[in-house]
Amino acid sequence: MASVRPWSDDAEIFRHRRAAPVHTWERWLLGVMLFLGAQSVFYFATWWFRTEHVNNLPLFILLSGATWYGIVRLMVGWYNAFHVEQPDPVVAPDGLSVAIFTTSAPGEPYDMFVRTLAAAREVTYAHTTYLLDDTGDARFAQLARDMGAVHMELIGIPGAKAGKINAALERTTEEFILVLDPDHIPLPPFLDRVLGYFADPNVGFVQVSQAYYNAGESFVARAAAEQTFAFYGPILQGMNGTGTAVAIGANCTFRRQALQSIGGHGLGLAEDLVTSIRLHAKGWKSIYVPEVLSRGLVPSDLQSFLRQQLKWSRGVHEVLFREYPRAFRDLSGHQRISYLMIGSYYLVGLTTLIYLTIPLLYLWAGKQPAAFFLSEYVQHAAPVGIFGILIYQFAQRWFCDPDRERGFHWRGTLLKIGSWSVFLQGFVLSVVNVAVPYIPTSKERKRGNFWRLARVPLTVLIISVLTAVWTVFRQLFVVPEAEVRITTEVTAGMLLFLICNTVLMSGRIYAAWADRERVDE
Amino acid sequence: MSARNRYQIAFFALGWLIAFGILFQMGVGSGFHSLYDAVNDRLRRLAQRFSDSEGNAVRDVRGSSRTDYLAPLRPTLSTVNGLKNPPTMLFGVYDGGLPNTFAGMDRLESRVQYKFPIISCYVAWGDKPTEKFPTRLVETINRMGSVPMITWEPWVVDFDETLRPNLPKRPEREYASLASIARGDYDFYIVEWAKAAAAFGKPMFLRFAHEMNDPYRYPWGPQNGNRPDDFIAAWKHVHLVFQKMNATNVLWVWSPHISMPWFEYYYPGADFVDWVGIGVLNYGTIASWSRWWSFHQILEKAYPALMKLEKPIMICEFGTLPAGGDEYEWYRQAFYHIDHTYNRGIRAVVFFNQEYDITMSSAPLNWSLLQDQRAAGYVAQALAAHSGL
Numbered sequence: 001m002a003s004v005r006p007w008s009d010d011a012e013i014f015r016h017r018r019a020a021p022v023h024t025w026e027r028w029l030l031g032v033m034l035f036l037g038a039q040s041v042f043y044f045a046t047w048w049f050r051t052e053h054v055n056n057l058p059l060f061i062l063l064s065g066a067t068w069y070g071i072v073r074l075m076v077g078w079y080n081a082f083h084v085e086q087p088d089p090v091v092a093p094d095g096l097s098v099a100i101f102t103t104s105a106p107g108e109p110y111d112m113f114v115r116t117l118a119a120a121r122e123v124t125y126a127h128t129t130y131l132l133d134d135t136g137d138a139r140f141a142q143l144a145r146d147m148g149a150v151h152m153e154l155i156g157i158p159g160a161k162a163g164k165i166n167a168a169l170e171r172t173t174e175e176f177i178l179v180l181d182p183d184h185i186p187l188p189p190f191l192d193r194v195l196g197y198f199a200d201p202n203v204g205f206v207q208v209s210q211a212y213y214n215a216g217e218s219f220v221a222r223a224a225a226e227q228t229f230a231f232y233g234p235i236l237q238g239m240n241g242t243g244t245a246v247a248i249g250a251n252c253t254f255r256r257q258a259l260q261s262i263g264g265h266g267l268g269l270a271e272d273l274v275t276s277i278r279l280h281a282k283g284w285k286s287i288y289v290p291e292v293l294s295r296g297l298v299p300s301d302l303q304s305f306l307r308q309q310l311k312w313s314r315g316v317h318e319v320l321f322r323e324y325p326r327a328f329r330d331l332s333g334h335q336r337i338s339y340l341m342i343g344s345y346y347l348v349g350l351t352t353l354i355y356l357t358i359p360l361l362y363l364w365a366g367k368q369p370a371a372f373f374l375s376e377y378v379q380h381a382a383p384v385g386i387f388g389i390l391i392y393q394f395a396q397r398w399f400c401d402p403d404r405e406r407g408f409h410w411r412g413t414l415l416k417i418g419s420w421s422v423f424l425q426g427f428v429l430s431v432v433n434v435a436v437p438y439i440p441t442s443k444e445r446k447r448g449n450f451w452r453l454a455r456v457p458l459t460v461l462i463i464s465v466l467t468a469v470w471t472v473f474r475q476l477f478v479v480p481e482a483e484v485r486i487t488t489e490v491t492a493g494m495l496l497f498l499i500c501n502t503v504l505m506s507g508r509i510y511a512a513w514a515d516r517e518r519v520d521e
Numbered sequence: 522m523s524a525r526n527r528y529q530i531a532f533f534a535l536g537w538l539i540a541f542g543i544l545f546q547m548g549v550g551s552g553f554h555s556l557y558d559a560v561n562d563r564l565r566r567l568a569q570r571f572s573d574s575e576g577n578a579v580r581d582v583r584g585s586s587r588t589d590y591l592a593p594l595r596p597t598l599s600t601v602n603g604l605k606n607p608p609t610m611l612f613g614v615y616d617g618g619l620p621n622t623f624a625g626m627d628r629l630e631s632r633v634q635y636k637f638p639i640i641s642c643y644v645a646w647g648d649k650p651t652e653k654f655p656t657r658l659v660e661t662i663n664r665m666g667s668v669p670m671i672t673w674e675p676w677v678v679d680f681d682e683t684l685r686p687n688l689p690k691r692p693e694r695e696y697a698s699l700a701s702i703a704r705g706d707y708d709f710y711i712v713e714w715a716k717a718a719a720a721f722g723k724p725m726f727l728r729f730a731h732e733m734n735d736p737y738r739y740p741w742g743p744q745n746g747n748r749p750d751d752f753i754a755a756w757k758h759v760h761l762v763f764q765k766m767n768a769t770n771v772l773w774v775w776s777p778h779i780s781m782p783w784f785e786y787y788y789p790g791a792d793f794v795d796w797v798g799i800g801v802l803n804y805g806t807i808a809s810w811s812r813w814w815s816f817h818q819i820l821e822k823a824y825p826a827l828m829k830l831e832k833p834i835m836i837c838e839f840g841t842l843p844a845g846g847d848e849y850e851w852y853r854q855a856f857y858h859i860d861h862t863y864n865r866g867i868r869a870v871v872f873f874n875q876e877y878d879i880t881m882s883s884a885p886l887n888w889s890l891l892q893d894q895r896a897a898g899y900v901a902q903a904l905a906a907h908s909g910l
Contacts, residue, residue: 027527031534052651055621082531241527371621372650375564379557475575476582480627484579485661487622488572 006404007216014213016187019233019290019400022084026397033391034078040383041071047380052371059369063358066351069344074388076341077230080238081395087240087287090196098127098191099174102182103161106135109444113140116182117147125191128174132164161249162271166264174256179265181250184296185213194253197287204258204284205276207236208251209400213295218445219411220511221300226412228298230392233399236288242334245288246342247276250296258284269315269436273342274323280335281327292400302453302511304442305415306422313346313426314436320344321430348416349423356420356460359498362490363471374493414507421456447517454512457505464502468495569660576664588666590636598638598668601724604772605795606833606868610859610907613639613670613871615838617878620651620658625889629874632891633901635908639726641670641837641871646710647679654717663723670726670774670871672837673714675702675741675755680710695740699730699747703754711759715766724770728798728837729759731776734784749786756789774798776837779823788830797827800838801855802873806845808882813846816855817862824863833868840873840888848896856903872900 007013048067054060100120104113113131120129129149133140136155144151152171157163165179176198180186194206209232215225239245247254249272259265259275261282266274280286299305320343328336361367399405429436451458475484475491580586597603597611614637616626630636640662645652655671662669677698678691688694688706701707718725733752736744741752756775763771776798777784788794801819804811827834841851859867878886890897 024530027530028534028537031531032538034531035535035538050649052649083527373568375561375568379561379564476579480623480631481576481579481583481587482623482627482630482665485572485576485623485665486620486658488575488661489568489657492568492571 010213013404014185014187014295015292016189016193017292017401019086019209019237019398020402022086022398030081030391030394033387033394034082037078037384037387037391038075040387041075044071044380044384047376055368055371059358059361059367062354063369066354069347069351071384073341073345074384076337077235078391079337080235080242081391083238083241084234084395084398085241086237086290086398087197089193090199092125092192092195093199096125096176096195096198097174098125098176098178098195099172100127100129100178100180100186101132101165101168102129102180103132103164104135104140104182105160106137108135108182110137110139110143112183113143114147116180116185117143117149119185119187120180121148122188123186123190124188125195127178127191128172130168130172132168134164159267160271162265162267162275169256169259169264176253176255177259178253179250180294181296184210184250184294186294187292190293191253193291193293194287194289197289198255200285202283202285203255203287204279204282205247205252205254206287206289207245207247207253208289208291208293209236210248210251211292211295211401212298214297214300215404217300219514220302220305220415221298223411223415223507223511224298224300224305226407226409227416229399229405229409229412230395233290233405234395237290237398239338240286240288240290242338243285243332244280244335244338245286246338247272247279247286251294255284258282268318269311270319271315273316273319277319277323277327277331277339280332280339281330283330290398290400299442300445301442301447301515302508303446303448303515305511306419306453307442309346309419310422310426311436313349313423314429315426316343316346317427317430346423346426349420349425349427352417352420353424355497356501359494359501360463360467362494363467363498368490373489374496375489377493411507414504415511417504418457418506418508418511445515447515448512450512450516453515454509457508457512460505461502461509464498467498471495565656568657569664572661572664586666587636588664591638591666594638595666598666599724601770601772604668604724604726610867611638611835611869612904612908613637613641613667613869614874615641615643615871617875620655625874625876628891629872629889632897633904635901635904636666637872638667639670639869639871640665640667641672641726643672643674645674645676645679646707647676648681648684649679652679654714654721656717656721659721659723659725663721668724668726670728670837672728672731672776674739675699675707675730677701677707678740680707685709695745697746697751699733699741699751699755703751703758705758708762711762712766715763715768718763718771719766719768722770724772726774726796726835727763727771728774728776729756731798731837732778732781732800734787735778735781738778749783752787753789757793760789760793772796774835774837775832776800779820779827784823785826785829791831794830794832796835796869797830797832798835798837799823799827800873801836802838802888803841803846803851804881804886805842807842807886815851817858820858820863824866828866834863834866835869835871836867837871838873839870840890842886842888843892848890848893849899852890852896852899852903856899856907 131144131149131151132154134155141151154164154167157167197203197206212225215221262278268274299308396406597607618625619642659669677694730741736742772795774796775794779799803814805813873888875888
């Protein structure tokens, strides 16, 4: 039974879980829903792309780009749901040589390592834990010794975490390496559940789910966690089905030989993705195990979340522009689609900007991209939205921890749309090739200046309110009556559009308010 | 599960879906359609209610409205009988910005200090959304205190071949199209229009298949094997469909090309026509085939024949291009002749205020009255003198 307070019961949270198996009847039902979904997209497309709908061609192209970017992403989600595949558990043979690498950086809290290293010691399969340490702090060396781990002092090595991993690879000999983020607390059966898959000599890495224990801590933590549930649920399981499961920095177990074949762990802001695309290009197979085998920390304050997203946005675009074209020839068809989709995830910053601009362009300059009414749009887009929601809710049965993860993830959606400016910043920075420093995501909740954190959504809010006031004033006093009457529906539609945009910014404003600096603290 | 199994299941799921789809089509399909139409109708009504409250708010803050301005004409404009025989001259306007904007009409109205009781628009036949009955537009015109006039052009080629498998292929469709309209081939479309017109319910002018006697212009002309009898049969058929659908709020404007011969032979009869509509457009010297014609020169030959029909006459397209003459003088003389020579026949004049007309020439023609300030000033005076407002 679901716990009443799902995020407060530690025993429940730190329990080994596996996603529910996929039944045949579920595939049948899903198949029907996917066909209906595809048909609703077709129906929408035949309505959208009509020449008489074009009012202002450049704007129509922009609006179409934003709209169809979203729909294509939705459909790729469906394609993943269609391919959901869970690997059968394989018993780990005895006698494999295994290392756990965990890294520490200056400023990371000592207590976190106490917990992680203690948990690593409890992992039942025989292994050696290495602490890759560049804090220069004697306490860390002592801690490693106390916890039965090997302390490896790696100060001043370029390439941040990945650099340390590569340096440690040279000094060790274990055949399999689990890269564990220091905030992740592994569960005892971790290695037993993943090592068996390496019996297939072509398997290069095995990824497990990434789950969190602090998702109940704050609005941002909850929202950031919500954004990952589907990914570690049906999406990665679908990617497993198409042979495209990716490595996610933390909790990935690599075969040393695989890493060596690509000259070591990849570097960069999205080092995990770089590594995984290179491994796939080299022909290594990957497995995704839909099991909760560790719990870590999700950013719990807005500032850390936005920093993390900027880093990823910059890094992912780097992969899209640099690694993807290089690897393209060697990837399978599914992998080409999959990496393109991951690489373009943060373009949502650009499309949000387009959505924000369109009502403003109409209400201030009278430029209207498309010649249809909002009511017609709603009528034709509604089936796509309905099937999108139905399929999303249905696929939640394959979440790794449904008790804590199922639901309408409105917090995650609001925070994602609210973070558009950061995604866009990452995109622009990678286009003009400006570096973003690699800073590990903060492990503690920080407070920030409300005005600074909420600057972007507040600006949107203020512009929207001014626009709405100006529009009402103009309609009442300035515009000729006949023009008021004939444009009434378009104007009302655009105002509604504007209001929706503003409401979508509310998540980030609320998060900034919740994380504001308080005088009494 | 192997990939092969997965695709098998998907394939059978599709099979089930098709089976359900057929059942759905047989039983619930029509229910779904009517639900869909009901939602659409509800949304439109909501928009109209919103438009009404917006219109009221605008009137309240400005202390005036188009409806108030046109109130003295209300008895005439609000009933079909009033419009069949108006006591004063009615003026109207067509603006090229429709149905998206009234900006051009607003400019004209504010220049001539007048609000037009008739607002004219053009709609072609076909399957595109813009070719449906323009409910939004006519509702808006009605809410602005005016009466809509739709020139309804049977461009039968605009019907989609895949949607309409029973119609001939496009290239063959235009030949003798009026006879096929009379036969009922296009009733699927005419009935929808008649229903929508009846649902609108307020008086409106309908000018169907205008200039049917001109062999150089529209596909429903005599060059395509359309004989006068075919036109009359088509007209009567369309008229009948509208009567059957209770669209008795429609005033029928029969509109031949008066510079082309034998237009009398296309007259469907007094029972089927409420107004005689004509175009009086002076193209000036824009092309080899044209020269500067005065209003009187265009109309004088045809007028006696038109008068014999004993119906009020509407100048449905009234205007001049600037090239080759004096616009001010053209309008001055036109109003003189409207008042003196043709005062017994002409009961309505609709200004052709199209700034971008590409129907007759490759270069766009500008018919706007606002190009000549003297002419516009004269028209303002004339409107004030004639309007009855």
